Amino acid sequence: MTGEAIPVYLKLVTDQTEEPAASVTPLEATLVDLLDLSIQAEQAHWALTGPGARGIHLCLNQLVDQYRDWHEEVVARLGDLGASTNGRIAALAAATRLELLPEGRLSDRAVVAFFLERIDRLVARVRARVAVLGDRDPVSHGLLVAIDAWLEMQAVFLRAQPSYRRHATASAKSALVRLAAIDAEVGSGLRDRTAC
Numbered sequence: 001m002t003g004e005a006i007p008v009y010l011k012l013v014t015d016q017t018e019e020p021a022a023s024v025t026p027l028e029a030t031l032v033d034l035l036d037l038s039i040q041a042e043q044a045h046w047a048l049t050g051p052g053a054r055g056i057h058l059c060l061n062q063l064v065d066q067y068r069d070w071h072e073e074v075v076a077r078l079g080d081l082g083a084s085t086n087g088r089i090a091a092l093a094a095a096t097r098l099e100l101l102p103e104g105r106l107s108d109r110a111v112v113a114f115f116l117e118r119i120d121r122l123v124a125r126v127r128a129r130v131a132v133l134g135d136r137d138p139v140s141h142g143l144l145v146a147i148d149a150w151l152e153m154q155a156v157f158l159r160a161q162p163s164y165r166r167h168a169t170a171s172a173k174s175a176l177v178r179l180a181a182i183d184a185e186v187g188s189g190l191r192d193r194t195a196c
Contacts, residue, residue, distance in 0.1 A: 020081040023137040026129035028085070030144060031074045033122050035087055036096040038067035041115070043101050050108030052162055059161065063115070063154060070147055077143055098122075112158050119155045123148055 045060040075085055098118055106114075126148045133141040 020083075020137075023133060023140045024078060024081055024083045026132050026144065027074055027078050027081075027140055028083070030126060030129060030147065031071065031078070031085065031087075032092060032095045033098060033125065034067050034070050034074065034147075035092050036098045037115075037118060037122065038064050038071070039089075039092075040098070040101045040118070041067070044106060044111045044114070047101075047104065047106045048108060048111055049105045052108035052112075056108050056111055056161055059157065060111075060115075066150065066154070070150075073143060074147075077140055081140075108161075112161050116155055116158050119151050119158070123151050123155070126151065 041060045041064045045057045045064075048057055048060075071087075075087075078085055098121075101114060102110075126144055130141060130144045130148065133144065135141070
């Protein structure tokens with residue numbers, strides 16, 4: 001992958017050819033990002049303040065649930081490829097590339113802005129990893145494409161939060177147009193699982 005090192009904490013344990021090993025790197029990097037994002041979402045909902053705190057708290061809980069589902073899918077795929085993962089906190093801290101959530105109490109608007117920025121960065125990273133996988137591993141490729149689409153969906157729902165909309169310049173109409181496009185790309189029923 002361009003400029004992205006294999007996470008130190010994830011060790012490849014395999015007797016297979018180079019092909020599975022080439023698929024492991026993008027999956028490992030995505031797992032690190034998702035684990036970190038889920039931990040930061042947990043922390044954010046504990047530190048949340050402001051008039052929109054209740055709605056955003058519930059939204060963050062849903063995001064964490066989705067990240068956990070993805071962890072399991074990515075780890076299962078890594079296992080299929082013969083890789084062994086280490087998701088311990090100390091190992092994750094050494095491998096993560098995401099900036100830390102600020103300490104202390106956080107306003108509802110700051111939390112939404114923080115996660116929108118992280119999700120946008122993660123979408124770019126996942127897309128780069130999808131490009132690296134290409135047609136070489138259709139199963140891993142499909143998993144990362146689905147994660148990319150779900151991350152975009154999460155960003156749309158976060159932008160729709162009332163505390164964010166009050167300050168945002170993008171219209172709700174453009175968010176709904178993007179939501180419809182994502183639904184068309186990935187399939188119907190996504191809103192039921194990710195709606196915040």
